[in-house]
Amino acid sequence: MSSTDQRAANDLPPGLGPRLVAFCEELRREGLSVGTSEILDAFEALETVPWTESTDFREAMAATLAKSQEDRRVFDLLFERFFFRAAEAEALRQGISEQNRFEPGGELDLDELREAIRQAIAEGRDGEMRDLARLAIAAFGRRGEGSGVVGVDVQRIRRTLGLQVQGRTDPDGHGDVLTLDRESLNQFERHLRRELERTLIERTDRLPASRPLAELDRALPTSPAQDLAAVHRAVAQLKRRLATLGHEQRGRRKGAIVDVRRTMRASLETGGVPLRLRHRPRRPRRPEIYVLCDVSTSVTSASVFFLSVLHALHDSFRKLRSFVFIERISEVTDAFERERDFRRISERISREGGVADVSGYTDYGRVWLEFESEISEDLDPRSTVIVLGDARTNGREPHADSFARLSQRAGRTFWLNPEPRLYWNYGDSVMAAYERHCDGAFECWTTKHLEGFVNVVAGGAPLTD
Amino acid sequence: MTGNDTPASVVEVKTSLGEVGYLADEPAALVSYLAQRLGKPVLVEGPAGVGKTELAKALSRSTGRELIRLQCYEGLDEAKALYEWNYRKQLLRIQAEATTDPRGAESGASERDDRFDESERAGDEQPAGHAWEDIFSEEFILTRPLLAAIASEEPVVLLIDEIDKTDQEFEAMLLEVLSDFQISIPELGAVAARTRPLVVLTSNNSRELTEALKRRCLYLWLDYPSVEREMEIVRLHAPDLDEQLARRLVEVVHMVRSLDLKKPPSIAESIDWARAVLLLGADDLDRSVFERTISIIVKHRTDLDLVAERVGVKLAEQQAEAAG
Numbered sequence: 198m199s200s201t202d203q204r205a206a207n208d209l210p211p212g213l214g215p216r217l218v219a220f221c222e223e224l225r226r227e228g229l230s231v232g233t234s235e236i237l238d239a240f241e242a243l244e245t246v247p248w249t250e251s252t253d254f255r256e257a258m259a260a261t262l263a264k265s266q267e268d269r270r271v272f273d274l275l276f277e278r279f280f281f282r283a284a285e286a287e288a289l290r291q292g293i294s295e296q297n298r299f300e301p302g303g304e305l306d307l308d309e310l311r312e313a314i315r316q317a318i319a320e321g322r323d324g325e326m327r328d329l330a331r332l333a334i335a336a337f338g339r340r341g342e343g344s345g346v347v348g349v350d351v352q353r354i355r356r357t358l359g360l361q362v363q364g365r366t367d368p369d370g371h372g373d374v375l376t377l378d379r380e381s382l383n384q385f386e387r388h389l390r391r392e393l394e395r396t397l398i399e400r401t402d403r404l405p406a407s408r409p410l411a412e413l414d415r416a417l418p419t420s421p422a423q424d425l426a427a428v429h430r431a432v433a434q435l436k437r438r439l440a441t442l443g444h445e446q447r448g449r450r451k452g453a454i455v456d457v458r459r460t461m462r463a464s465l466e467t468g469g470v471p472l473r474l475r476h477r478p479r480r481p482r483r484p485e486i487y488v489l490c491d492v493s494t495s496v497t498s499a500s501v502f503f504l505s506v507l508h509a510l511h512d513s514f515r516k517l518r519s520f521v522f523i524e525r526i527s528e529v530t531d532a533f534e535r536e537r538d539f540r541r542i543s544e545r546i547s548r549e550g551g552v553a554d555v556s557g558y559t560d561y562g563r564v565w566l567e568f569e570s571e572i573s574e575d576l577d578p579r580s581t582v583i584v585l586g587d588a589r590t591n592g593r594e595p596h597a598d599s600f601a602r603l604s605q606r607a608g609r610t611f612w613l614n615p616e617p618r619l620y621w622n623y624g625d626s627v628m629a630a631y632e633r634h635c636d637g638a639f640e641c642w643t644t645k646h647l648e649g650f651v652n653v654v655a656g657g658a659p660l661t662d
Numbered sequence: 663m664t665g666n667d668t669p670a671s672v673v674e675v676k677t678s679l680g681e682v683g684y685l686a687d688e689p690a691a692l693v694s695y696l697a698q699r700l701g702k703p704v705l706v707e708g709p710a711g712v713g714k715t716e717l718a719k720a721l722s723r724s725t726g727r728e729l730i731r732l733q734c735y736e737g738l739d740e741a742k743a744l745y746e747w748n749y750r751k752q753l754l755r756i757q758a759e760a761t762t763d764p765r766g767a768e769s770g771a772s773e774r775d776d777r778f779d780e781s782e783r784a785g786d787e788q789p790a791g792h793a794w795e796d797i798f799s800e801e802f803i804l805t806r807p808l809l810a811a812i813a814s815e816e817p818v819v820l821l822i823d824e825i826d827k828t829d830q831e832f833e834a835m836l837l838e839v840l841s842d843f844q845i846s847i848p849e850l851g852a853v854a855a856r857t858r859p860l861v862v863l864t865s866n867n868s869r870e871l872t873e874a875l876k877r878r879c880l881y882l883w884l885d886y887p888s889v890e891r892e893m894e895i896v897r898l899h900a901p902d903l904d905e906q907l908a909r910r911l912v913e914v915v916h917m918v919r920s921l922d923l924k925k926p927p928s929i930a931e932s933i934d935w936a937r938a939v940l941l942l943g944a945d946d947l948d949r950s951v952f953e954r955t956i957s958i959i960v961k962h963r964t965d966l967d968l969v970a971e972r973v974g975v976k977l978a979e980q981q982a983e984a985a986g
Binding site for chain 2: 230232234235238241242245246247252253256257259260261263264265266269466467468
């Protein structure tokens with residue numbers, strides 16, 4: 198290390214170094230690529246900041262270890278957990294307990310507490326929130342409803358206190374009514390969770406086993422119960438990628454045709470001798486895309502996600518026609534073009550899509566027949582057909598021959614299946630029958646899958662040109 | 663590294679940035695501090711218009727270093743970023759040499775032959791004219807931003823803007839510059855940095871940068887500031903603006919950002935908007951002022967409709983309440 202300031206390094210307590218390396222190990226386990234050079238950088242950075250300041254310490258670590266926004270999110274989750282656990286372990290070892298200090302005197306009035314908490318959350322006072330979280334746990338504990346499972350208790354306490362997120366778009370009456378935005382409510386929940394964990398550790402006198410971050414925290418939010426905004430954040434990223442996709446391939450890659458005018462122009466630099474050939478740049482592929490999206494109940498969780506993807510695609514590809522289907526198929530291109538707001542689009546589609554007939558179960562066979570008779574004249578070798586669905590026919594005739602004809606007319610056909618590949622062709626899934634006719638079938642249940650797929654569509658792999 | 667101008671603490675960096683008109687938040691100040699202390703490049707990512715480029719400019723102003731800027735675009739190559747041989751000057755030099763060279767006068771039945779002869783000599787008889795030693799010297803190099811930053815006598819701030827617009831080959835080429843602060847020129851050898859530049863790379867995250875590049879950088883994610891901080895920023899740049907009005911204005915901007923727009927308003931645009939409102943002499947942000955000036959922060963047809971519908975209505979409601 199090149200630092201002239203060796204003092205800080207010598208002052209490190211014997212335990213910190215190994216502990217930081219252990220922390221980096223945990224980051225690696227969660228999939229961050231933390232190389233030895235990053236760890237060295239982190240140590241070097243820590244030499245120059247006062248690591249007794251928690252923000253400085255944390256930011257210095259983050260700047261050297263977490264190299265993307267996604268990494269940063271994982272880093273924050275882990276950082277919180279790791280040092281919380283470290284502190285608790287130390288407290289256990291030294292037998293420090295705060296059981297006695299923390300037992301509120303008088304009877305707690307739940308309503309008063311509720312009001313105080315709402316106030317603290319609305320104003321975002323962090324320290325107060327923590328104290329109130331403890332009070333809430335104590336009050337709650339006295340009512341004897343604790344289940345001993347942290348996650349369950351957090352939700353119960355929240356419900357008891359009547360804390361809810363208020364929709365931002367709702368007109369909120371007066372200016373000074375307390376609206377709790379999701380962010381600060383989450384913050385309060387984190388306090389609750391942490392304090393509950395602390396009391397649990399004190400009660401049982403040991404640390405619970407450390408688990409990898411739940412997949413739920415990491416993977417795509419797909420279920421409708423989860424926040425739509427989270428889906429959108431994932432798609433917003435994708436949108437940016439889509440907007441510039443294919444550009445980097447254009448760059449300097451030479452086309453096949455020599456551009457005579459530019460070659461002559463360039464030859465002036467070498468005294469009229471055309472030493473360097475200039476080529477015409479290759480034009481990026483502008484695909485015409487047809488997207489068919491299953492919106493039946495068997496894929497409800499995924500279709501929220503798919504619809505929002507569709508929404509994003511509409512912003513990026515000009516020639517895009519979208520269809521939704523359950524038993525019948527219906528074109529929704531207009532809805533997407535007119536409406537900017539995703540929530541309304543999904544409402545409109547469910548209201549006037551006219552895709553459910555009797556049973557509400559997907560009928561792939563019928564959908565292909567309809568699509569073939571109504572739309573297929575428009576398909577040509579330049580068009581790309583993308584199907585989003587799980588290929589579960591509910592035991593009806595799959596009409597794979599009709600699908601085959603469609604894929605023959607279209608230049609490329611892709612299938613995105615929201616189920617992991619493992620489940621394909623089990624039960625009523627007839628994926629194999631369709632996959633045969635596709636240029637590619639992909640499982641698609643994380644943004645990563647999706648991004649990989651988008652790369653293929655927008656010209657990453659030249660399948661037909 | 664020169665030790666006299668490295669800052670002693672994060673707070674010092676923060677105040678010096680503040681003095682030149684950039685209100686850095688905690689992470690930004692800390693990373694700028696680390697960059698100066700450790701001499702590492704900083705990779706700044708974030709949505710468009712949160713002050714990524716401005717951070718580099720502010721660093722240059724606060725440290726008194728010159729700013730050298732390399733704007734990236736697709737198709738940017740070494741000749742535009744590193745250095746280029748000055749063909750014209752080299753040619754002139756060769757021609758000058760040829761006319762004074764007696765052998766040049768002997769040959770040359772026709773003009774065409776003459777030129778052919780010359781280019782042949784270029785390939786085969788290098789040692790003949792001593793021009794060949796000369797024309798590949800520093801005199802004939804056109805320095806481009808990267809070489810200029812490396813070769814500068816005074817320490818500089820090097821801004822590599824929108825690195826995500828270039829292709830991966832260019833990134834790979836940058837690695838040598840960023841880790842060793844040197845550039846290899848085949849004819850001259852490696853040019854090493856005399857002083858270590860403070861390097862800031864910005865990216866709009868439109869593509870994933872390579873691990874190798876990220877590994878060599880400190881990482882900073884800049885996001886839209888909170889209402890409080892943005893208010894400070896707006897008031898710093900439009901000091902005559904009434905505090906109450908500034909708050910309203912920033913709150914509306916935040917409201918607009920929370921919508922799903924094609925292009926959410928940047929900080930620079932909220933400053934522009936504040937100035938425009940000031941020019942109009944409005945003392946409150948009511949619906950008419952809003953509608954007249956909205957095009958300053960929203961710049962897409964579809965976005966305009968959405969904003970007018972959502973935010974405009976809300977403003978009208980609030981106005982009615984205030985009145986009633």
